[in-house]
Amino acid sequence: MSKLASTGTSLESIRGLALDVDGVLSDGGLWWGPDGEEWKRFSFADIMGVSLARRAGIILALISGEDSPLVDRYAKKMLIQHVVTGCRDKAAAVRDFASASGLSLAEICFMGDDVNDLPAMAISGFSAAPANASRTVLAQAHFVAKATGGNGAVRELVDALLSARHLTPQEVFARE
Numbered sequence: 001m002s003k004l005a006s007t008g009t010s011l012e013s014i015r016g017l018a019l020d021v022d023g024v025l026s027d028g029g030l031w032w033g034p035d036g037e038e039w040k041r042f043s044f045a046d047i048m049g050v051s052l053a054r055r056a057g058i059i060l061a062l063i064s065g066e067d068s069p070l071v072d073r074y075a076k077k078m079l080i081q082h083v084v085t086g087c088r089d090k091a092a093a094v095r096d097f098a099s100a101s102g103l104s105l106a107e108i109c110f111m112g113d114d115v116n117d118l119p120a121m122a123i124s125g126f127s128a129a130p131a132n133a134s135r136t137v138l139a140q141a142h143f144v145a146k147a148t149g150g151n152g153a154v155r156e157l158v159d160a161l162l163s164a165r166h167l168t169p170q171e172v173f174a175r176e
Contacts, residue, residue, distance in 0.1 A: 011164035014126055015107040017053055018082075018094055019154060021064040021071050023113035024130055025050075027150030040070050041150060048169075049155030050078050055175045056162060061097040063090050065116055090120035111157055113137055113149050128157045 022028050025046055031039040054060060060080045064071045067086035075083040082100060084093040090112070098105050106125035110117070113133040121127035121140050129141035130153035138144055143160060145153035162172060 011126065011161055013107060014058070014109045014161055014164075016059045016061065016097065016101055016103045016109070017158075017161070018061040018063050018097055018108060018110045018120070018124070019050075020090070020110075020112040020114075020117050020120075021062055021068075021074070022066055023133070023149040024111050025062075025074070025150060025154060027148065028113070028132075029150075038068060038070060040068070042074065043150050043152055043155075045147075045152035046150070046154040047078070049152075049158035050080070052155075052162065052169055052172045053158045054079060056165070056167060056172045058158075058161065059101045059103065061093075061101075063087050063093045063097070063110075063120065065090070088116075090117060091123050094120045094124055109157070109161070111154065129153075 019025055026040040026042055061082035062071055062075050062080055063084045065087055071085050082097050087093050094108060094110055098108050105123050108124045109126040109128060110120045110124040111128040112121055113130055115136060118140060127141050128143040129137045130145050130149035132148040143157060145156040147153040147156055
């Protein structure tokens with residue numbers, strides 16, 4: 001069972017989901033090919049979770065400290081319009097996402113895994129982390145997935161968001 005801590009924001013009030021990439025959507029590993037190309041591994045469980053969130057009307061953002069074309073490629077595939085790469089101030093990026101989406105910070109959930117994510121987690125109405133996040137992040141998170149980053153943690157969070165709305169993944173998947 002995932003850890004769910006008490007917060008002033010209810011899961012059903014979350015309308016925006018901002019995700020760190022490395023260590024959350026990916027397993028945090030990085031492979032370099034012989035010609036310098038960069039590879040990351042993404043889980044289909046998380047891909048389905050992102051798809052379900054979008055179909056449920058949750059506005060999505062990717063906020064990454066890395067400046068990687070793979071993040072842009074993932075966003076394009078998943079129809080995510082708000083993407084920030086090479087980000088050093090993730091709290092500012094969350095504020096910009098909220099403003100651009102017409103949401104309050106209380107309506108935003110941010111999922112991160114390391115110390116550079118803490119400021120974004122602190123200003124978001126709800127914060128989440130994969131099971132293998134740093135200890136300081138795990139202590140700050142309102143929701144801790146059983147799964148590790150890149151291995152279904154995002155899907156677990158999305159399932160919890162859907163459940164709070166009394167929706168099943170099957171119902172949401174049937175939507176266009």
